[in-house]
Amino acid sequence: xxxxxxxxxxxxxxxxxxxxxxxxxxxxxxxxxxxxxxxxxxxxxxxxxxxxxxxxxxxxxxxxxxxxxxxxxxxxxxxxxxxxxxxxxxxxxxxxxxxxxxxxxxxxxxxxxxxxxxxxxxxxxxxxxxxxxxxxxxxxxxxxxxxxxxxxxxxxxxxxxxxxxxxxxxxxxxxxxxxxxxxxxxxxxxxxxxxxxxxxxxxxxxxxxxxxxxxxxxxxxxxxxxxxxxxxxxxxxxxxxxxxxxxxxxxxxxxxxxxxxxxxxxxxxx
Amino acid sequence: xxxxxxxxxxxxxxxxxxxxxxxxxxxxxxxxxxxxxxxxxxxxxxxxxxxxxxxxxxxxxxxxxxxxxxxxxxxxxxxxxxxxxxxxxxxxxxxxxxxxxxxxxxxxxxxxxxxxxxxxxxxxxxxxxxxxxxxxxxxxxxxxxxxxxxxxxxxxxxxxxxxxxxxxxxxxxxxxxxxxxxxxxxxxxxxxxxxxxxxxxxxxxxxxxxxxxxxxxxxxxxxxxxxxxxxxxxxxxxxxxxxxxxxxxxxxxxxxxxxxxxxxxxxxxxxxxxxxxxxxxxxxxxxxxxxxxxxxxxxxxxxxxxxxxxxxxxxxxxxxxxxxxxxxxxxxxxxxxxxxxxxxxxxxxxxxxxxxxxxxxxxxxxxxxxxxxxxxxxxxxxxxxxxxxxxxxxxxxxxxxxxxxxxxxxxxxxxxxxxxxxxxxxxxxxxx
Numbered sequence: 001x002x003x004x005x006x007x008x009x010x011x012x013x014x015x016x017x018x019x020x021x022x023x024x025x026x027x028x029x030x031x032x033x034x035x036x037x038x039x040x041x042x043x044x045x046x047x048x049x050x051x052x053x054x055x056x057x058x059x060x061x062x063x064x065x066x067x068x069x070x071x072x073x074x075x076x077x078x079x080x081x082x083x084x085x086x087x088x089x090x091x092x093x094x095x096x097x098x099x100x101x102x103x104x105x106x107x108x109x110x111x112x113x114x115x116x117x118x119x120x121x122x123x124x125x126x127x128x129x130x131x132x133x134x135x136x137x138x139x140x141x142x143x144x145x146x147x148x149x150x151x152x153x154x155x156x157x158x159x160x161x162x163x164x165x166x167x168x169x170x171x172x173x174x175x176x177x178x179x180x181x182x183x184x185x186x187x188x189x190x191x192x193x194x195x196x197x198x199x200x201x202x203x204x205x206x207x208x209x210x211x212x213x214x215x216x217x218x219x220x221x222x223x224x225x226x227x228x229x230x231x232x233x234x235x236x237x238x239x240x241x242x243x244x245x246x247x248x249x250x251x252x253x254x255x256x257x258x259x260x261x262x263x264x265x266x267x268x269x270x
Numbered sequence: 271x272x273x274x275x276x277x278x279x280x281x282x283x284x285x286x287x288x289x290x291x292x293x294x295x296x297x298x299x300x301x302x303x304x305x306x307x308x309x310x311x312x313x314x315x316x317x318x319x320x321x322x323x324x325x326x327x328x329x330x331x332x333x334x335x336x337x338x339x340x341x342x343x344x345x346x347x348x349x350x351x352x353x354x355x356x357x358x359x360x361x362x363x364x365x366x367x368x369x370x371x372x373x374x375x376x377x378x379x380x381x382x383x384x385x386x387x388x389x390x391x392x393x394x395x396x397x398x399x400x401x402x403x404x405x406x407x408x409x410x411x412x413x414x415x416x417x418x419x420x421x422x423x424x425x426x427x428x429x430x431x432x433x434x435x436x437x438x439x440x441x442x443x444x445x446x447x448x449x450x451x452x453x454x455x456x457x458x459x460x461x462x463x464x465x466x467x468x469x470x471x472x473x474x475x476x477x478x479x480x481x482x483x484x485x486x487x488x489x490x491x492x493x494x495x496x497x498x499x500x501x502x503x504x505x506x507x508x509x510x511x512x513x514x515x516x517x518x519x520x521x522x523x524x525x526x527x528x529x530x531x532x533x534x535x536x537x538x539x540x541x542x543x544x545x546x547x548x549x550x551x552x553x554x555x556x557x558x559x560x561x562x563x564x565x566x567x568x569x570x571x572x573x574x575x576x577x578x579x580x581x582x583x584x585x586x587x588x589x590x591x592x593x594x595x596x597x598x599x600x601x602x603x604x605x606x607x608x609x610x611x612x613x614x615x616x617x618x619x620x621x622x623x624x625x626x627x628x629x630x631x632x633x634x635x636x637x638x639x640x641x642x643x644x645x646x647x648x649x650x651x652x653x654x655x656x657x658x659x660x661x662x663x664x665x666x667x668x669x670x671x672x673x674x675x676x677x678x679x680x681x682x683x684x685x686x687x688x689x690x691x692x693x694x695x696x697x698x699x700x701x702x
Contacts (some may be wrong), residue, residue: 008654039312040540081309081310081311083309084309084310084311115406140484147511168311170311170312170313170314171314187436194310195307196308196309196310197310197311197312203308204306205304205306206306206307206308206310207307207308208310208311208313208316208403209307209308209309209310210309210310210311210313211311212311212451215317216318217313217316218320219320220323221322224323224325225319226637228319228322228323229312229315229316229319232315232318232319233312233315236312236315236668
């Protein structure tokens with residue numbers, strides 16, 4: 001059992017416990033009530049509809065909509081800029097995507113993992129499918145300039161109840177992305193940044209290159225320049241955060257060094 | 271083959287051709303990433319910052335990376351070291367100093383192919399080659415002669431031996447960079463210097479001459495032979511013909527006749543050359559050896575006479591044999607077969623007439639040079655066994671001489687290693 005599966009089991013169990021307590025369990029939207037089914041051995045007792053049990057003397061459990069065929073779409077940016085960092089941003093994004101796939105399966109959802117290259121999505125609806133997702137993610141290399149924007153036009157984006165977009169979002173428009181968040185569809189934006197992109201040090205003369213188009217900038221990176229960059233980056237990230245908040249989406253930005261378990265756990269907290 | 275560039279001599283100048291590789295290395299090195307290259311997807315932010323922080327286009331020209339400069343500097347030093355640079359004056363400094371006893375003994379047999387000097391020079395060349403001196407020269411030194419430098423195997427200054435009358439005292443230094451060149455090995459061999467003694471049998475020939483015979487002697491055996499070759503007294507130039515008049519000329523003629531010398535004969539080997547001094551400024555008396563006379567200036571000398579007079583004075587470095595009260599030279603001898611006289615009208619000598627003749631005869635006998643074929647008996651005698659001994663410890667001298675090199679191999683290797691380490695450190699730092 002890999003990290004993703006272990007993360008999924010623990011997180012799913014926690015979510016079930018919280019949902020039993022009547023709290024909003026998943027990021028982006030409340031768990032919508034979808035119906036009842038007879039109680040089976042092993043079901044969480046907290047899902048039992050006690051009122052119905054009292055009236056009918058039969059045990060039923062509440063079934064949430066997501067457990068009745070909800071589709072999660074996980075978009076992974078694999079443009080050239082995702083090849084930066086240690087570990088690379090693509091590595092961190094792939095781990096998060098695999099974790100989401102495992103978590104979705106654990107929660108009974110169908111997960112579609114999609115890249116920005118127009119290829120068919122990798123479907124994951126049962127534990128055995130996780131290996132296929134892992135294989136597909138491991139075979140990916142950061143290249144090209146398309147970015148996640150290219151995935152916005154995919155059919156699956158508009159048919160999914162939950163959309164998880166994982167990338168650096170440099171060059172992307174916050175308003176356009178956050179417009180995906182609306183009633184009935186949860187949007188989660190997971191920004192992965194390299195250490196140098198988050199907190200560059202005063203390194204003196206440096207040449208900064210964009211891996212996507214090869215453009216370069218030479219400058220003397222002293223403490224003043226690093227401070228100015230930090231300010232500009234904070235403004236940029238704040239625009240994303242505010243745009244997401246206005247549309248009920250969740251947003252998280254962190255270094256590629258942060259384990260995906262920590263990041264996803266934060267996102268699924270109430 | 272060596273080459274001198276800006277006062278620096280390169281023993282292996284062909285190695286400098288490798289410098290042509292440096293531009294290619296520079297071009298290749300410039301294609302490598304800059305020392306500190308960073309990748310970022312946030313280039314738009316950086317570009318805006320660069321425009322603010324670095325007024326201009328925010329894209330300054332790339333500086334030469336430090337590691338590239340260091341690496342190329344190391345390669346440059348290594349190439350220069352390979353070319354073996356030396357300060358030119360050090361490179362031309364002689365490696366082996368040959369101290370020559372330039373007396374007549376080495377050329378007494380007159381055989382330039384197989385004689386004493388030829389054998390000795392071959393030994394010198396053999397020793398020089400065995401010592402493997404630096405490309406350059408052998409330095410020839412002899413008492414009273416200017417130092418001469420030649421390459422190994424090149425002809426030494428032969429004129430030293432033909433012109434041996436002025437040879438000074440041979441007192442060579444006993445040092446490991448010295449090689450003594452003599453005809454006969456000395457009783458005490460040098461401790462550190464090398465020694466080449468020509469050795470060989472006696473060299474028969476005249477050791478003296480008389481009015482009509484040659485006197486031969488070598489190794490204690492003496493004999494004579496008729497002297498058919500004319501020897502004589504001649505004038506240096508027309509100025510000398512004008513200067514030599516009156517009683518001095520008369521006494522020279524009488525003396526020459528007594529000695530069996532031809533006077534002013536173009537066919538004779540001139541043993542005494544009569545020259546002219548500058549004329550005295552005013553009249554005066556001269557006095558010597560019991561006679562006296564009055565000399566009245568006669569300004570009939572030509573410029574050549576004056577020049578010759580100065581020449582004689584300068585060459586001899588001697589005091590005049592006869593001078594006026596004001597110090598003006600009247601008669602001077604240079605000791606090498608030239609006698610100069612100031613032009614003037616001579617009164618008849620006063621005092622004992624014989625005193626005048628004897629006084630001048632002693633002067634003329636002293637001024638006379640030896641005929642070319644006459645050599646001292648010591649030079650004609652047997653010279654013993656040939657000796658050829660290389661200097662002891664010459665390698666140490668060569669090592670000290672090599673110390674004159676501007677850049678040694680260890681220094682170059684150190685520079686290259688330091689450059690490589692610096693380049694790696696710079697690359698590592700830039701990759702962080």
